Amino acid sequence: MMLSTPPAILVDQPIKTWFGVGGVARRLAVPRTAAELRELIAAEPNAKILGDGANLLVADGGVQELVISLAGPGNGELAASDLSAAAGAAVGDAVEVDAGAAVHLFRLIRSTTDAALSGLENLAGIPACIGGAAAMNAGGKYGSFGDYVVHVDAIDRRGSAVRLSREACGFGYRTSVFGHGELIVTGVRLRLVKGELAPVKAKLKEVTEYKTSTQPMSASSAGCAFKNPTLKVAIEGIGAAGQRVSAGMLIDRAGCKGMTIGTASVSEQHGNFLTASKEGKADDVLALIRAVRAKVAERFGVTLETEVVIWGAEL
Ligand SMILES: Cc1cc2nc3c(=O)[nH]c(=O)nc-3n(C[C@H](O)[C@H](O)[C@H](O)COP(=O)(O)OP(=O)(O)OC[C@H]3O[C@@H](n4cnc5c(N)ncnc54)[C@H](O)[C@@H]3O)c2cc1C
Numbered sequence: 001m002m003l004s005t006p007p008a009i010l011v012d013q014p015i016k017t018w019f020g021v022g023g024v025a026r027r028l029a030v031p032r033t034a035a036e037l038r039e040l041i042a043a044e045p046n047a048k049i050l051g052d053g054a055n056l057l058v059a060d061g062g063v064q065e066l067v068i069s070l071a072g073p074g075n076g077e078l079a080a081s082d083l084s085a086a087a088g089a090a091v092g093d094a095v096e097v098d099a100g101a102a103v104h105l106f107r108l109i110r111s112t113t114d115a116a117l118s119g120l121e122n123l124a125g126i127p128a129c130i131g132g133a134a135a136m137n138a139g140g141k142y143g144s145f146g147d148y149v150v151h152v153d154a155i156d157r158r159g160s161a162v163r164l165s166r167e168a169c170g171f172g173y174r175t176s177v178f179g180h181g182e183l184i185v186t187g188v189r190l191r192l193v194k195g196e197l198a199p200v201k202a203k204l205k206e207v208t209e210y211k212t213s214t215q216p217m218s219a220s221s222a223g224c225a226f227k228n229p230t231l232k233v234a235i236e237g238i239g240a241a242g243q244r245v246s247a248g249m250l251i252d253r254a255g256c257k258g259m260t261i262g263t264a265s266v267s268e269q270h271g272n273f274l275t276a277s278k279e280g281k282a283d284d285v286l287a288l289i290r291a292v293r294a295k296v297a298e299r300f301g302v303t304l305e306t307e308v309v310i311w312g313a314e315l
Contacts, residue, residue: 134176
């Protein structure tokens with residue numbers, strides 16, 4: 001029997017995030033199989049899981065815990081997908097597709113839409129790996145990741161494998177049971193629908209264009225910094241009690257657009273995007289998050305909750 005060597009633990013590694021700020025991982029591992037991931041977690045139950053780093057702010061002091069990267073081809077079988085069920089499907093048929101946690105969402109969108117499978121084009125433009133997309137239930141105007149899930153394979157912090165049906169995943173607005181850190185996604189099964197290539201690609205283009213025309217996609221950010229809040233009481237000109245309203249609109253109306261602290265700014269294009277300049281500092285982004293939150297609370301009495309996940313610092 002061939003014994004596989006456990007993944008090497010690399011020291012003082014940069015943590016790749018879309019913000020492009022923050023310190024290093026003192027120790028980082030890149031598992032290639034679910035078994036390796038289980039071993040790592042069983043040994044270090046408080047390890048942090050890194051996907052594409054698109055919803056992550058790492059403090060300037062870095063991260064002391066082991067960081068486990070599930071972020072791309074280096075993850076071997078965890079970065080593989082299987083679209084074989086699409087072969088021979090007729091238009092209108094449901095087709096189930098498997099993908100590992102480390103598969104990049106944009107690659108899966110490309111391969112499924114190339115195969116005329118409809119569904120994931122609705123998530124075009126959202127940077128993520130599959131595990132991060134499931135954990136955050138990534139989505140927007142056109143739909144959310146959880147809409148397409150049949151089941152999710154995960155491991156718990158003791159290293160035991162579990163399979164959760166979509167109903168058990170607790171998908172809600174930018175949340176799921178995987179977003180709390182106890183369960184680590186290793187792979188998903190998605191249900192898509194075989195369509196005609198031209199309309200599937202046309203929808204992909206429409207969603208991509210909407211995304212790039214409304215959000216500063218090329219700036220260094222983590223997408224929306226805050227969740228859209230549900231109003232506890234009615235606010236004139238904003239919304240009724242119980243209504244979910246746009247955090248970007250509140251930020252804008254509180255006069256925060258363009259606000260800058262050191263190397264961090266509130267985007268002029270979209271108030272809920274906080275951006276960092278080249279050579280930026282996480283401390284500046286953290287200070288800006290606090291300042292924006294204080295301004296919105298002062299103006300509207302609404303406390304914004306962060307959507308961005310923060311490692312190594314408290315707000
Ligand atoms: C330009 C830009 C645009 C964006 N637009 C959108 C948008 O339209 N809609 C939207 O919803 N989001 C958007 N985001 C945010 C981001 O794309 C999503 O939150 C995405 O789901 C993050 O996935 P990730 O793999 O990058 O996760 P990461 O940022 O690496 O991690 C985020 C959280 O998920 C956890 N996690 C990662 N992998 C796993 C795993 N395998 N198992 C369990 N937990 C895991 C991490 O520990 C962390 O807590 C945007 C971000 C950027 C930079």
